[in-house]
Amino acid sequence: MVLDFVFVGGWMYKTHTCGELNIEHVGQEVSLAGWVDRVRDLGGVSFIDLRDRFGIVQVVSNPETSQEVHQDLAPVRNEWVIQVIGTVRKRPEGMTNTDLSTGEIEVEISRIEVLNPSVTPPFQINQEEDVEEQTRLKYRYLDLRRPRMRNNIILRHKIVAFIRRYLDQKDFLEIETPILFKTTPEGARDYIVPSRVHPGQFYALPQSPQQLKQMLMVAGMERYFQIARCFRDEDQRGDRQPEFTQLDIEMSFVERDDVMALLEDLYTGLVAEVRADKRVFEAPWPRLTYQEALDRFGKDNPDIRFGFELKDISDLAPESGFRVFADTIEKGGLVKGINAKGIGDYSRKQIDELTEYVKQFGAGGLAYLALTSEGEERSSFAKFLSSEVKEELIKRLDGTPGDLLLFVADAPEVVYESLGRLREELRDRLELVDKGVLGFCWVIDFPLVNWNADEKRWDPSHHLFTSPMFEDIDMLEEDPSKVRGQQYDLVLNGYEIAGGSIRIHNADLQEKIFGLIGLDMDVARERFGHMLRAFSYGTPPHGGIASGIDRLCMLLADEPNIREVIAFPKNQSARDLMGNAPSSVEPGQLEELHIKVDLE
C-alpha cells in the first residue's frame, strides 16, 4: 500500500481532509483522520460520518469485504478520534446525499485505527440543540466542535486575517505593546498585577494601548496597527467582557477624514469578503453629528435601519393645556415623541408594558395617543389638549390611523435615553429590521468635554488626548461646553464598534486640557509626564481609531452576544467556567509578592 503523504507541513495521519473529497478522487486510496460524528450500524453494512474541521465524509465497512475491519469498527462511538484508510468510490445510484459536499462519494474502509476513544459527551456535538450556557462554557472544547462555534471562530479568523492583509498593503506596521504597563486612574477600573521585584508596586493591564500608540507616532512609525487585547475590570454585559480585543490604529500626518476614510474602506471590503450576502444599508456611510444623532434617535450610537425617529414638540408644550408637558418646559426640559407605526391598536396592558420599560431609564411616564385602525383615538392626555394642538401633534409625528404616538416629557438626558431605548425595544418587539442589513454610520462633532455635576468638573467625552476642533479652541476658556472634539465614532446596528480622534500633539495644548479637566499639573506630570516630555521632541500631527473586534464579529456572525465569538469567554461574573479562574494562590506566592489578603 502506497499512500501519498508527501506535502510538506501536512499531517502524517491524513492524505486528505474530510471535506475535500469528491467525485474526482474516485479510485484513490486515502487516509483520513477525525472525529466520529455519527454511526449508522445496519447490522451488516455500517456507516460512519467522519468529521474534521473541513467537513464530513461517509466511510463504510461491509463484513463481506472484510470481517476484520467490521470487528474493529463495532465498538466505535460518537466523538472517538479515528484514522481510516480506504478507497474512495462513487456511491451507488440514488444514494447521493446532496446535503454533503462529499455526498457523491464514500470511502470504503480497509483499515481503521482508534487514535483515542471518548466517553459520552455531556451534550450532543452533532445536533444544534440549545444547551445551557453554563454547560457549554464548562465544556467549551466540546462546544467549539459544534458547527455554530466552529463557524464563528472561522469567521473571526477571516476577519482578522483580512484586516492584517489590508493594513499591510496600506503600509501599516503591526507593533506589539506591553501588557504590563501603568495604571490609568481616570478610565475604567484597572486590572493590576503585583511586582515581585518592587514590593508594593503594581503594573496595570492596558485598558487600551492609547498612550503607547501615540508614543509610536512620536517614534516616527507613522502608521501603526495592532490586534490588541484590552482589559477593563467593570461589570459584564452581553457586549462587554473583562478582556476584549480591539483593532487599534494610529496614523501620523492625517486629519479626521483620512482616518474615517481608511476604516470605511477597510470594513466595506471586509464585509464584501466575509459576508457578501449582507446588504449595507447606506453607502457611503451617513455621518451624523452628535446633536443630530441625539435629536433623531435619542442616542449617540443609533440604529439607523428603521424609522420611528424622535420628533420634538417642546414648542407646543407650554400652551398645550397639559400640565406635565408645560411644567417640563418650564423646568428646562424637553418633550419629544415617536410614532410607533402600526401598533395603534395596542391594548392598555401592552402600552403599560412600554411605560414600565421607559421608567427603567428615569422617565416619569409615557404619554400616549393611539390612533386606532377604526379611526378612533385613545389617549392618556389628549383630553387636556385643544383640538388645534392635538392636530398639530398628530401632524408633527405624521400620525395616521393605526399608529401609536408615544411621548416623554423630562430632562433632556432622560427624554433621549428613554425614547432612544424605547425605539430599539420596539424594533425588537415588532421585528422592524431585516437581519441581513448592516447599518453603518459615523457620529462626529462630539462635545470635547461634559460637565460632571457630581464632581463639579469637566470630563473628557472621549479621552484626554483628544484634540479640540481648531476653530473652537478660543472657546476653551469662556465656554468649554461649546468646544467640539475632533472625535468620531463608528456605529453598526446600534452598537458602537469604533471610536477615535485626532490627538493633541502639542505639549502646551495638552497642559491646557489637563487644566480644564481639573487635573493638577503636578499630578498630570506624574501620570503623563512621559507624554508631555515626548510631545516636546518633534511630534507629528496624528490620530487614530480603535474598533471592537468582538462586537464586529458578533454582528457579522448574527450572534446575540460577544461570548459566541470568543473561544474561551468569561461569564457574567468574570469567571472562566472551564478553568475555574480566578482562583486562590499558594501562601508562598503571596509572601513573595508582599501581599496580605484581608477577607471580611
Add this chain to the structure above:
RNA sequence: GGGGGCGUGGUGUAGCGGUUAACAUGCGGCCCUGUCAAGGCCGAGAUCGCCGGUUCGAAUCCGGUCGUCCCCGCCA
C-alpha cells in the same frame, strides 16, 4: 450595589398542592446489508440546585441561599 428571569434523568423540555414525576434525545443490550437526524424491540438513568417554613401532604406555595442569564449603576 440594585431590579428581573431561569434552575426537574447526561442534554432539552412538560408537570405548578395528592402523578408510579411525563416526553424527546442521548446512553446500554438485542435484531437488522444502503443508511445519512437510519429503523424496530428491550433496559438503565431524577432524593425536581441547596437550606428552612407553610400544609395531613411540596417539584409545585412562602422565605433564604447558591449558581446562571438579562437589565440599571459602572464601562476615560
